[in-house]
Amino acid sequence: MSQGEVLVERSERLAIITLNAPERLNALTTGMGAALDLAFVAAATDPDVRAIMLTGAGRGFCAGASMDRLEKVKAGTERLSETGAGVFSCFVDAPPPFRTRYTIPLAITKPVIAAVNGPCAGAGLMLALACDIRIASTDAKFVASFARMGLVAESSSAFLLGRIAGHGFASDMLLSARRIEADEALARGLVTRLLPPEGFREAAIEQALQIARETSPRATRQIKRQLQHGLAHDLVASLDMAERSVRESLTWPDLSEGISAFREKRSPSFPDP
Template sequence: MNYQQILYEVSDRIATITLNRPDRMNAWTATMERDVRHAMEAASADDNVRVIVLTGAGRAFCAGADMEALQAIDPSEIRRGESTPPFDMNRRADWQTRYAYYPAIPKPVIGMLNGATAGIGLVHALYCDLRFAADNTVFTTSFARRGLIAEHGISWMLPRIVGHANALDLLMSARRVSSEEALRIGLVNRIYPPDQLREQTYAYARDLADFVSPSAISVIKRQLYEVPFQTLAEATIDANREMQIALKGSDFREGVASFVEKRPPRFTGR
């Protein structure tokens, strides 16, 4: 696939998707949307990929929507996402909308936030499973300062990550948030000096790729993203069903054998 506005590469069982409009601080466009969706689907389907890293080229992760495109947008276009083809028919429909499909990917998605993360860029960061940021990264929801509302499910996702009061603060004020504050309120998992961000992110990603069962990760990820729609009883019954399956799987046998034999595991994802 010849992508126009992203870079895509696979190495050490890690797929890296890089937003590639550094001259525009990786401002989001319809072309970028198509490129990222295709690359995510490719990484999800590739048995050689166990972890996905989403990042940006240059000094920003994504500074929000391309303002030239936003000025010319047709208001009816915003509802196009309501009919987006499902990413995975076996996953909950709530995670099949225009941008909220990252949780339907059965592999960990790490947002490596290397700079400004604003507006729709923040939306994409929130849909990643984990967020590692450079310690000079600045975050903002942006919407209220552009006369816009909380878009693409951020009103649902943000409170579940930072809490209701913090979400109201970030959305209503649309103020700039430092990486230190982002870490304190749980918006990001970890922060690193810019010159260490890549090394530390990929060290974590390689640890997942090399030492963690892909089948276990897939189920655990699905469990956590379905919990907001379940009762405790439903979550427990689901876990018991999945445990029965896991106990019959080769990854379970390999996990026990590698521990007993004091060697690295050779998981197959089955």
């Protein structure tokens, strides 16, 4: 499927969503954001898709919101935060704050991987933070440019950045609006893997495919719930949820397949949930 500035491809059971406006480093316009909403919904609701990868065309991941859009927001002709209430109504089990343009990866029950191929700033950083896994090129750069633009940290960016990389680093990055190079992002836990720029897209797809091929969709769905539960609840409540989830997982056919695959020294073939 193609939506012009947002491309959607399939590789086996992986959906690859590409922001496709390389001439402006994939900065988001209103129309591009709406196309991205539809792409996420299509991948999330497709029963043949087990994982989703978000990346950018050309040399950038996403440079944030376009200046034209910010000017319209300032003039009051557009909203700063798009709720996507109608588009995201299919995510009935997700808390309402998850059902927005920049937090929708949190509402999706499938693993969502950000393949950050270059500059990642503002709204692009918000999208990357909401993804479950962030893989980056050694050419990637991260900027929380809100303070430099006279804005506060939008959506969940301050909260998620603090949880992912620590309060001290989040304070530094948000208050200084300085550029973070890929090696520092890795050291701080903002990303978990760095790959060389040559062949980055193919290598990132292969790593995302490993999740789509070899993990149980029931297990990954429940693990996402556990991780998100921990964002909003204390340890005692999270342990209680984990205990209930483990008991439920013991009734799934996935465990039998996982054991058989381990004993037979082969990759598992998990059933659809």
